[in-house]
Amino acid sequence: MFSPDHPLIVQSDGSILVDAHHPRYDEAREALAPYAELVTAPEHVHTYRLSPISVWNAMALGRSATDVKIDVGRFAQHGIPGVVLANVDGWAARYGRIRLENDDVGLVLRCADPLMARELVTVQSTAKLLGEPVDDTGFRIDPLYRGEIKWALIKHGYPVEDAAGFSAAEPIVFRVRDGDGFTVRDYQRAAAETFAAAGAATGGHGVIVLPCGAGKTLVGLLAMEKVGASTLIIATSTAAVDQWRREIKERTDIPDDAVGTYTGGKKDIKPITIATYSVISHRRGGVFPHLSLFRARSFGLVIYDEVHLLPAPVFRMTASLQAVRRLGLTATLIREDGKADDVYALIGPKRYDVPWKVLEKRAFIAGVECCEVRVPLDPFTRARYSNSELNQRFRIAASNPAKDAVVAELLARTPDRPALILGVYVDQLERLAGSLGCPIITGETPNAKREVLYTAFRKGELKRLVLSRVGSLALDLPSASLAIEVSGTFGSRQEEAQRVGRIIRPKDDVALFFTVVSTDTMEQDAALRRQRFLAEQGYRYTVEEVGVPVAP
Numbered sequence: 439m440f441s442p443d444h445p446l447i448v449q450s451d452g453s454i455l456v457d458a459h460h461p462r463y464d465e466a467r468e469a470l471a472p473y474a475e476l477v478t479a480p481e482h483v484h485t486y487r488l489s490p491i492s493v494w495n496a497m498a499l500g501r502s503a504t505d506v507k508i509d510v511g512r513f514a515q516h517g518i519p520g521v522v523l524a525n526v527d528g529w530a531a532r533y534g535r536i537r538l539e540n541d542d543v544g545l546v547l548r549c550a551d552p553l554m555a556r557e558l559v560t561v562q563s564t565a566k567l568l569g570e571p572v573d574d575t576g577f578r579i580d581p582l583y584r585g586e587i588k589w590a591l592i593k594h595g596y597p598v599e600d601a602a603g604f605s606a607a608e609p610i611v612f613r614v615r616d617g618d619g620f621t622v623r624d625y626q627r628a629a630a631e632t633f634a635a636a637g638a639a640t641g642g643h644g645v646i647v648l649p650c651g652a653g654k655t656l657v658g659l660l661a662m663e664k665v666g667a668s669t670l671i672i673a674t675s676t677a678a679v680d681q682w683r684r685e686i687k688e689r690t691d692i693p694d695d696a697v698g699t700y701t702g703g704k705k706d707i708k709p710i711t712i713a714t715y716s717v718i719s720h721r722r723g724g725v726f727p728h729l730s731l732f733r734a735r736s737f738g739l740v741i742y743d744e745v746h747l748l749p750a751p752v753f754r755m756t757a758s759l760q761a762v763r764r765l766g767l768t769a770t771l772i773r774e775d776g777k778a779d780d781v782y783a784l785i786g787p788k789r790y791d792v793p794w795k796v797l798e799k800r801a802f803i804a805g806v807e808c809c810e811v812r813v814p815l816d817p818f819t820r821a822r823y824s825n826s827e828l829n830q831r832f833r834i835a836a837s838n839p840a841k842d843a844v845v846a847e848l849l850a851r852t853p854d855r856p857a858l859i860l861g862v863y864v865d866q867l868e869r870l871a872g873s874l875g876c877p878i879i880t881g882e883t884p885n886a887k888r889e890v891l892y893t894a895f896r897k898g899e900l901k902r903l904v905l906s907r908v909g910s911l912a913l914d915l916p917s918a919s920l921a922i923e924v925s926g927t928f929g930s931r932q933e934e935a936q937r938v939g940r941i942i943r944p945k946d947d948v949a950l951f952f953t954v955v956s957t958d959t960m961e962q963d964a965a966l967r968r969q970r971f972l973a974e975q976g977y978r979y980t981v982e983e984v985g986v987p988v989a990p
Contacts, residue, residue, distance in 0.1 A: 444515035446470070452522055453477070454486040454510070466513040467793075472496045473506045476793055478974040488522060491782055493529040494597045498636075498644070498787035503530035536591060538584065538602045545579040545602055546572055547587060563590040584760035585784055592783040604642060604763060607667040607738025610709050612692045614656075614663050620689070622660065623802060626653050629790040630660030633765055636789060643786030645745060645766035649794040650939020651803045651916075654767040655685045658741050661765055663690070667738025668709040672718060674744050676701050676885045677892065679712045681914045682743070686710065700728075703885065707735055715747065742766045744936075745785055760784075770935050795976040798942075804919070805948040806938060808972060808979045810965060811848070812957040813840050823959065835959035836925035837866040842873055844954055844984055845922055849874070849902065852950065856895065856917045859904045860937050861925040867904050870924065876902040883908075916943035923953045925961075926968055934968040938977075957983075 440447070445460035454474055456466055459482065467484075473496045474486035488506075496506065506526050511518050535550040536558075549555040552574040558564045567587045569578035579587060588598040616622045629646045636642050648654050662669050673679050679699050686692055698708030702717055718728050742748060745766030766785040782788075797803045815823055815838055823834045849857055861867045864880050871878035877900065879888050888908070894900040895915055903915075907927075921941045927933050941949040955965045969979060 441515050444513055446510075446513050447516060448510065448514045448518045448522060450519045450521050452488040452525065454488065456484045456486065458482055458484050462513065467796075469509045469513060471791070472499055472501055473510060476974070479793060479795060479976040480973060481976065481978065484976075488526060490529045490532075490595070491779060493526055494533050494782070495787040497530060497533040497597075498599075499789070503527050506530070532596050534599050536596050537599045538579065538588070540602050541572070543578070545581050545584060547577045547579045547598075549575045551575060558591075561590075561594055564594065581760075588760070588783045589780065592779050597782070600643075600760065602760075604738065606736065607762070608709060608736045609666055609738075610668050610692075610696070611666055612663060612690050614659050614690050622656065623653065625792050625797070625802075626657050627660060629657045630664060632790045633661050634664035636786075643764040644789035645768065645771065645781060645785055645787070646789055647768055647771060647791035649792070649797055649803055649942065650769045650936065651942040651944070652792070652797055654743070654769075655682060656689060658682075658743070658765065658767055659685065659689055661741070662710075662739060665739045665763060667763070668735060669711075669739040669741060670735075670737045671710070671712045671741045672715055672743060673712060674715055674747060675908060676703070676714060677888060677908065678743060679714055680889060682712045684914075709735075711735070711737075737762055739763045739765065742785060744768055745781060746770055748781070748785075769939055793975070802944060803942045804945050806942055806951050806977055807948055808938075808951045808969075808977050809953070809982060810969070810979050811844055811952055811954045811982045811984060812962065813838060813844050813954060813984045814957045815959070816840055828960075832960045832964070833863060835956040835961035836861075837863050838956040839869075840984070841866075841924050841954045841956075842870055845870060845924060846874065848922055848952055848954075849920075852920060854901075855920040855947075855950070856898070856900075856915075857902045857920040857922065858915070858918050858940055859902065860921060860923045860940075861904075862907055862927055863925050864906055866925060867906055871904040874902065874904070876900070876904060878904040878906075879908055880906040881908060915940060916945075918943075919945055919947055919949045921949075921951050923951070926953075926964065934972060938972060953979075 440457040440460055445462045445466045446454055446456045448454050454470065456470070457463060460466070470486050473492060474488050475492045477485040477487050493506065503526050507518060507523060535554060537548045539546055539548055547568065549558065555575050558568065564587065567579070567583045567590060569580060571577055584602070588600065591598050614622065629648065633644055633646060636644055646654070646657055648657065658671070671682055673682055679701055683697060683699065686697055687694065692710060696708055697710045698706035700707060700711055700713035700717060720728055740762050742764065746768045764785050766781060771781060771788065794803065798805050815835070819834065819838060823831055826834055845859060859870060867878055867880070877891050879891055891900065891903060892915065895903050896917060898917065918941045921937060923937055938951055941951060953965055953969070955962045
């Protein structure tokens with residue numbers, strides 16, 4: 439299929455097939471990375487795709503349409519189809535045609551020509567955000583609308599090149615202790631340097647995509663060091679806030695009194711402030727009282743941890759927070775709501791990424807063996823399932839009591855492995871925790887108790903933990919090498935990526951990930967969708983079938 443000299447084939451729909459075993463694979467992957475998104479990476483043929491967002495990401499990195507044609511074309515067995523060349527030219531031509539810049543008075547939206555300026559006046563979503571004309575190609579923009587105009591224009595098919603610069607920020611100087619007990623990896627430093635090098639001329643913002651366990655927190659600290667300004671970090675949970683604080687203490691020389699936390703239990707604003715998405719997006723009486731946090735101090739950098747989980751209220755806040763440098767950290771830019779272009783518009787373009795399998799080959803993250811264990815419903819539960827409304831069937835299947843014995847058997851196979859049992863239905867998890875005799879952490883577990891249990895697990899004093907949805911968020915449990923998923927959120931690929939991320943911290947053994955699903959049910963169909971992300975990253979699933987259980 440592939441010639442000895444050409445490891446990829448570009449198809450007319452913009453997809454690119456790459457022979458993963460070709461001698462020039464690594465060279466081709468490096469050439470593709472700036473221009474195309476990795477879609478799937480199974481064992482033999484990897485699929486990339488050229489899209490408007492991927493080309494605009496490349497343009498933000500200083501590349502051009504000609505670069506796409508040269509860098510991709512030299513590896514293409516049959517060249518690049520004419521329709522793809524035309525699309526790349528068209529997408530690239532849209533980048534830079536609209537800019538945000540400052541003049542002596544304030545913020546100006548500058549169009550490439552008068553015709554485009556007239557077009558924006560006719561588009562309802564953009565017209566309402568435009569101020570008085572400056573001339574025949576420019577409009578005055580209220581700084582409060584800086585994000586909203588970018589958001590509206592990307593929906594209209596035009597990325598805005600934001601060169602308006604940043605607000606003055608409180609400086610902070612510190613050092614990441616590279617070599618003091620740990621070593622910064624080459625890709626971590628490259629990611630931070632790539633972000634920091636994006637100055638005002640290219641927006642100074644962006645997203646870094648690295649697998650769970652690859653050290654995104656450290657990348658954030660390195661970026662903070664290079665930016666050298668007061669920083670607001672927004673994390674997914676109180677546990678993640680504690681993790682950031684712990685990393686700051688261990689990895690930097692920032693004094694403790696310069697670091698504050700802003701959570702449900704404590705609200706302390708300091709030069710380095712770590713908050714949770716939940717407290718920021720908390721609504722009271724129809725308003726978001728904590729959004730004022732973003733204006734309470736002159737922050738120069740905002741870091742969005744797990745940016746793919748950004749909730750709508752924080753998106754709105756981000757729309758009005760465009761004069762501050764923004765860094766998004768994530769293991770995947772997949773959003774189940776299809777709003778990846780919102781991340782591009784309001785946080786920034788992708789600045790750096792490394793595929794999961796690349797880091798696995800370099801032993802920076804653990805290998806994972808994935809297995810789906812299919813468990814039939816007993817006759818009584820099958821009858822319940824069949825006679826229930828559609829909206830109840832998924833939960834009945836997910837909570838299948840026959841799963842309990844399967845989980846116990848999987849744990850017995852490798853009794854010495856630190857194990858996480860993951861699910862979404864608390865009654866099911868409480869039942870499992872009781873039968874297994876191990877502690878459970880849910881959303882109702884007090885934060886102090888959670889930290890006691892997490893610490894005991896990290897130290898090896900606990901071998902097993904049962905976790906509800908809190909296990910799908912950023913947790914630092916590096917010793918975990920076995921995960922058993924007993925229920926999930928319909929077809930969420932985000933959730934599957936996060937759960938596998940709990941067990942791929944570097945270790946000597948290959949990690950094990952089991953998904954226990956009810957045979958011939960809606961849950962089995964949803965499991966296939968959840969697994970799609972892992973298949974796209976190159977992970978293979980084996981399947982085990984369990985015999986029909988006896989009715990209770």
